[in-house]
Amino acid sequence: MFTASDVLPYADRLISLRHALHREPELGLDLPRSQAKVLEALAGLPLEITTGRDLTSVTAVLRGGRPGPAVLLRGDMDALPVPEESGVAYASTIPGVMHACGHDIHTSAVVGAAHLLASRRAELAGDVVFMFQPGEEGQRGAKVMIDEGVLDAAGSRVIAAYAIHVASTVLPLGVVATRPGTILAASDSVTVTVHGKGGHGSSPHLAVDPVPALCEMVTALQTMVTRTVDAFDPAVLTVGSIHAGSAFNVIPASGTFQATVRTFSPGTHRTIQAAVRRVVRGIADAHGVRVEIDYQANYPVTVNDPAEAAFALATVQRLVGPQRAVQAPQPVAGAEDFSFVLEQVPGAYLMIGAVPPGTDPATAPMNHAPQAIFDDRSVPEAALVLATLAAARLAAASPDPSSPDSSSPASSSWDSSAAPGSAAPGTPE
Numbered sequence: 001m002f003t004a005s006d007v008l009p010y011a012d013r014l015i016s017l018r019h020a021l022h023r024e025p026e027l028g029l030d031l032p033r034s035q036a037k038v039l040e041a042l043a044g045l046p047l048e049i050t051t052g053r054d055l056t057s058v059t060a061v062l063r064g065g066r067p068g069p070a071v072l073l074r075g076d077m078d079a080l081p082v083p084e085e086s087g088v089a090y091a092s093t094i095p096g097v098m099h100a101c102g103h104d105i106h107t108s109a110v111v112g113a114a115h116l117l118a119s120r121r122a123e124l125a126g127d128v129v130f131m132f133q134p135g136e137e138g139q140r141g142a143k144v145m146i147d148e149g150v151l152d153a154a155g156s157r158v159i160a161a162y163a164i165h166v167a168s169t170v171l172p173l174g175v176v177a178t179r180p181g182t183i184l185a186a187s188d189s190v191t192v193t194v195h196g197k198g199g200h201g202s203s204p205h206l207a208v209d210p211v212p213a214l215c216e217m218v219t220a221l222q223t224m225v226t227r228t229v230d231a232f233d234p235a236v237l238t239v240g241s242i243h244a245g246s247a248f249n250v251i252p253a254s255g256t257f258q259a260t261v262r263t264f265s266p267g268t269h270r271t272i273q274a275a276v277r278r279v280v281r282g283i284a285d286a287h288g289v290r291v292e293i294d295y296q297a298n299y300p301v302t303v304n305d306p307a308e309a310a311f312a313l314a315t316v317q318r319l320v321g322p323q324r325a326v327q328a329p330q331p332v333a334g335a336e337d338f339s340f341v342l343e344q345v346p347g348a349y350l351m352i353g354a355v356p357p358g359t360d361p362a363t364a365p366m367n368h369a370p371q372a373i374f375d376d377r378s379v380p381e382a383a384l385v386l387a388t389l390a391a392a393r394l395a396a397a398s399p400d401p402s403s404p405d406s407s408s409p410a411s412s413s414w415d416s417s418a419a420p421g422s423a424a425p426g427t428p429e
């Protein structure tokens with residue numbers, strides 16, 4: 001339905017919106033200024049708009065001119081508590097807060113997709129739900145929006161959902177990557193607190209020392225991973241913090257450690273949650289200490305539906321050419337709350353390179369770094385990809401064979417110097 005030239009009339013406005021969002025980044029679930037900017041940018045379009053109850057989300061529904069199902073496009077809006085050092089002219093004016101993960105681009109791209117799709121509304125064979133979500137960076141904003149009904153906003157459950165994430169490293173500008181199955185890890189956090197009985201360092205038999213128990217737990221957890229987890233379905237468990245005691249000759253009453261756990265399949269995710277509890281409790285029993293385990297499963301594995309990932313890749317390849325739309329060779333150990341959407345409906349999560357030309361993608365500062373720079377040209381590119389995915393998916397679901405589709409190859413105006421062989425997913429969260 002779309003070609004690269006279709007987005008050009010919108011590019012300047014979308015990039016201006018991106019700069020405005022970038023200058024005024026906000027954190028978490030409460031993003032009133034970002035929400036206002038999105039509402040202003042959507043004003044005048046034929047959309048049914050609702051805003052969130054427990055978060056400053058925006059849900060917009062575009063009704064196609066022809067009957068059909070609904071599909072969903074997601075854009076996250078939140079920033080990070082990172083002091084910006086990018087040096088760009090539109091840098092953050094909020095101290096200590098930066099759009100270091102490029103969500104300003106995602107928001108602007110979904111606005112662009114809304115404009116593009118609205119311009120072809122009569123041809124659309126169904127509805128499009130635009131999901132503008134706060135709180136991706138750890139606050140489960142997507143889950144809150146699902147609970148508030150975003151997947152059914154068009155009146156029926158969406159049949160497919162898509163999101164795209166920019167990468168400030170690895171992927172050259174404009175190169176899109178996705179893969180079937182797991183694309184991002186599950187992310188858990190564990191806090192273990194061991195309670196013993198404090199005493200004199202000279203008389204451990206009169207105390208209950210939590211320190212040896214803590215130490216055994218840390219090493220036993222590493223052994224547990226190697227003995228429990230399939231080498232071809234891996235897990236990472238890192239104890240990043242351990243604290244006990246205050247003096248060399250005092251046995252402390254308690255101690256604690258914290259770990260992050262990353263897994264790539266729902267099966268290993270379940271296995272390791274149970275194994276962490278079993279190992280920690282067993283060692284606590286052996287030492288006669290009491291233990292508290294706070295295991296937080298933060299975000300589940302992000303799993304692309306194989307058919308949707310294949311459809312998305314083929315559709316984007318027709319749009320930008322096979323050299324600039326590639327299958328990612330492996331998942332990334334970052335995590336995403338779009339995983340909650342993909343647990344409910346089929347869909348695909350894609351990544352797009354935003355490395356500025358002249359910067360080596362291999363060494364460019366990564367997402368979340370204070371120096372990360374995301375090229376403006378990724379905004380219209382991502383808008384075009386999202387609009388094309390929505391239109392093509394509705395066309396594919398249409399029983400009407402005369403329904404417009406996106407099968408006509410289109411050339412792109414973007415940098416074509418990308419090296420396809422080097423393409424691999426970037427690193428979101």
Ligand SMILES: [Zn+2]
Pocket residue numbers: 101102103136165428429
């Ligand atoms: Zn992100």
Ligand SMILES: [Zn+2]
Pocket residue numbers: 101137367368428429
């Ligand atoms: Zn992030």
